Each structure stands twice: as structure tokens, then as C-alpha cells.
Amino acid sequence: MEDGNPVKEVFGxxxxxxxVHRWSLENxxxxxxxxxYGGIVQSLELPDRHGRYADVSLGFASLAGYETSSPYFGALIGRYGNRVAGGRFTLDGEEYRLPVNDGGNSLHGGPAGFDRRVWDVEEFTAGPDRGLVLRRTSADGEMGYPGALAVRVAYTLTADGEWRIDYEATTDRPTVVNLTHHVYWNLAGESSGSVHGHELTVAASRYTPVGPGLVPTGEQAGVVGTAFDFRTPRTFGEALRHPDPQLRHAGGIDHNLVLDKGATGRPEHVATLRDPVSGRTLRLSTTEPGLQVYGGNGLDGTLVGPGGHAYRAGDALCLETQHFPDSPNRPGFPSTVLRPGExxxxTTVHSFGAGSSEGEHDLPRSPTS
Known part of the structure; x- marks a missing residue:
């Protein structure tokens, strides 16, 4: 497939x-x-330092896995990314109850969140860039959330080797919104096994500790001396070996890091993920104030990817740009309230590269760049 307009086909x-349709893009x-279905990224292929391509995201070869078994592989998440404690929150004096799907909590929008909805999709070109616009309106009361929420999400592949996600939403009643994306990254390739050798750097001096059920305590604690200190490059395996009691709550890392930059009007660089073996790198920029780092702790070998590999804990790393978990119940956290007229x-931008003997470099440019 050469760089050009998206190709559409029936997926299942x-x-x-x-x-359900699938669009293939290259740029x-x-x-x-x-x-x-779910705005799901079924595959994302990148070259290594030798130009050899591999799919660096976990997923399934067919639609059935996404419909029946998926732990949010590659999915668009909403209305509320991450957890809402007890499946309830109060807004303007009125309590709203949400269906619970994570113990006693509501996770990633509930059992029929945005990841399990069919989206209207349109192709677009913008100069040398190629992309898709996904739209749907979440009805008032869907999964317990107030207000009809009109959502527009643009996936753009730029000629500079970036994947950009732009989210927009409006509502006709006060509500809460926290949209994110849930790619499971393995820069060595989805069938290559553990990401414990991947190096992660995150510009975050604090994180939000959790209690049982992985709900934040409300504290914003310093990362010094914890498993969550990624201010300088650190392998994921090293972090998991830290004797931090927080790791016991999640069976590994499944925590929100408080980005030093806070919420910003333009995306700023906040994290870098690097696989020393393949040389592939991911530089993450976002407007969001938080980053949920998750090590695929729930993968137990029962799910099999397109390459025939049975996925296990530690076979991928999720980097979910977001507002904080349970913000509707935590006045001290950045607000996720959206009102009519707002x-x-x-925006989150993924910039990809591949290492060489001369150091890091960007991916090959499109002929139109």
C-alpha cells in the first residue's frame, strides 16, 4: 500500500x-x-532501524474478538476514560448513577461505552496529510450520563510520520467528559513478548496513589522513591521490580501520572517510549494534564493476537492521555465538567522514529512532504 487516500473494506x-468497515491508511x-466499531486501531505498523515493518499494537485478526473478549485493544474511550468510584457522581446537586463494570466502579464509560459503539466515519485529506473523522452522538442518559453529547474525533496521519488525535464534544446539558485512547504498545512487535526492556520517560513529578479498586485516594504524591519515577529513562521492568506497595493494588502499574505541564492549549511533549532492540521510538505530546500508564496486567494468556501470540501481562504498555480518574468525585482534581455552549x-500526538548507528531519526517522509 502506497501513501495516498484511505482504502475502505468490509471487516465483518x-x-x-x-x-463494520475497516479503513487502511499510510502516510x-x-x-x-x-x-x-469502537474507533478501534486494529493495527499500526512502523519500520525498525533496518526498515522492517511490524504491527506495534495488540489486537485481534477478526471482529469477534473485539466484540466479545477485548480489554479495550486499540479503542476510543468515552464518555469517561478510567474509573468513576462506585459508579456514581453528583453534578449541580443531582446524583447520577452509572452501570458498574469494574468491581463496584464504572470503567471507561461502562459496559457499553464508546469502544462498543459503531461510529460514522468519513475520509479526508488536508494537503499532504491523510485521515478519518469519526462522529456519533451519545444520547442523553446513555450509560447513565446526562446530556446528549455530540462527539467528533479526527485521526490524522501526517507526512511527518505522526498520528494525531483531535477530540471535540458539545452537550445540551451539564455533563462530565474524559475522552482517551487505549492502544496497547509493543514497539518490538505485537507477537514479540514482554515490553519489560522498553525504556519509558515521563515528565511527571507526581502521581495519584490508589486504594483498593484502583480508585485514587485524592492525594497527589511525589514520585521520588516510588515505582512511578520516570523523569529519566527507566526500563519498565525495573519499575515493576520496585518494592512499592502501590503495585500490589493493581498487580503491576495501572496509575495516573500528574504531568508537570498541566492542561495546555497546545500539545506539549510529555513522554518517550523506546525499544532498544528494534530502535523504534514513540514521542507523546498532549494537551491533557494526566497520563495513565498501564502494563497490561489483566492479560493472562487467553487472548491470541494476529501473529498467533498468546498475550500475557507485560506484553504491552498503555499510555492513556487523560484528565484524572474519578475527577467528578474529587474537587481537588482538574474539572471534567462540560456545559452547554462550551x-x-x-489533542494527543504520537511522533514515531527509529534508531540507527547515527542516533534517533524520524520515519521516512512521504513523497508529498
């Missing part, structure tokens, strides 16, 4: 007979496949 049918050395906006 859901149990109710709804047709700037990045190959992306996206489903209309527009929710959030």
Missing part, C-alpha cells in the same frame, strides 16, 4: 448484523488500520 458483522512511513477539546 456484529452479532446483531451490523456491518509518512506509518501504516494504520481503523475500524468503525466545547470540549483535547
Amino acid at each position: 458483522e456484529l452479532a446483531d448484523g451490523t456491518t 509518512g512511513g506509518v501504516r494504520l488500520k481503523v475500524l468503525s 466545547t470540549y477539546r483535547s
